[in-house]
Amino acid sequence: MKTVDISFITINYNSSDFTIKLIESIQKHTTISYEIIVVDNASEIKDYQSLHSFVSTQENIQLIQNRINSGFASGNMLGVNYASGNYYFFINNDTQLLNDAAKLLKEHLDLHQNIALATAQVNDENGNYSSSHKIFPSLIKEFFGNTVARKINKFPSNKITLEKPTAVEVISGSCMFFRASVFCEIGGFDTNFFLYCEEEDISKRIWLHNNEVHFLPTAKIIHHSGGSTDKSLAILKEYYISYKHLIFKHFGLIKGNLLMFLVTFKLLRRSFKNKNGVKLFIFALRGFPKKESLRYKQTIKN
Structure with missing residues (x-):
């Protein structure tokens, strides 16, 4: 090569x-x-x-x-x-x-x-x-x-x-x-x-x-920020799924749980400030489930 x-x-x-x-x-x-x-x-x-x-x-x-x-x-x-x-x-x-x-x-x-x-x-x-x-x-x-x-x-x-x-x-x-x-x-x-x-x-x-x-x-x-990505609720959820993986990968169980609690509390404070706020907070209370990642919603093209 x-x-x-x-x-x-x-x-x-x-x-x-x-x-x-x-x-x-x-x-x-x-x-x-x-x-x-x-x-x-x-x-x-x-x-x-x-x-x-x-x-x-x-x-x-x-x-x-x-x-x-x-x-x-x-x-x-x-x-x-x-x-x-x-x-x-x-x-x-x-x-x-x-x-x-x-x-x-x-x-x-x-x-x-x-x-x-x-x-x-x-x-x-x-x-x-x-x-x-x-x-x-x-x-x-x-x-x-x-x-x-x-x-x-x-x-x-x-x-x-x-x-x-x-x-x-x-x-x-x-x-x-x-x-x-x-x-x-x-x-x-x-x-x-x-x-x-x-x-x-x-x-x-x-x-x-x-x-x-x-x-x-x-x-x-x-x-041109966001040129190929729309900031939908699904995209916002994806960010927190990734963030959770990052935190637990580098901090372990105790610090990881504390950091994610702080994130959840922050989302509570923001929950009524935008149209997706309440939905994001509910998503946080459910533990930012990885199974809702966009990764699992892709289909294979012919």
Whole structure:
């Protein structure tokens, strides 16, 4: 298999217009060797055909048609099976590169062998600075808030604009640039997550592997947040299912139960502030049952 510098890996789900724009931005800005791997997660046939028609005229692009929507983690892991790059650049299809972000991220990791995961500066649709990093859930964060938690763990606030490369605890799932060797060593994404919280989990595992996670402000992308995902009640439930898996995976039974109690109490306080509030609170009282995950509502395409 021929090795390239960067394997861009992205997922398409009924949003081929976004995917095509992402590909065009990669082609416009990237000056080092690369390949693009697009996993179509069982889109409607018209959307898939539109993407296939575009890709068939391009070089260095592999389009993989998944017959079932296997979610974010599994979809990306399917893409990894076809990747030959020294670095894996997992990037949401509703983003576009604003500069040669892949080269800048590669150069940063080439200079610092202890860094295994990095992200770019993420801007919103209006070009404004958007949060590219956050902190991992904790009891201190839930009891005392982000400010106190950051003072203890020493990671920077996501509300300030960072001007230089900085170590951060968790990066945005929309833009994740990995040293491929370390990604493979730790087993890649946890496919128990269908949607949400994958970035918290894998950022934590990178730190536990004695590597670092960095934010690089010179690399820039734009993110059209939620371009392929509607915030329905089912999607909100999916977030809490993923969050529960994250908490119990990393905290164990006692701390995990306490954290989930605090989440349930928070949902109670919010229950009458929006149309889905009461339903979410009832869902919490039922223990955020995994059997209601969207994972179990997918059908296999012919």
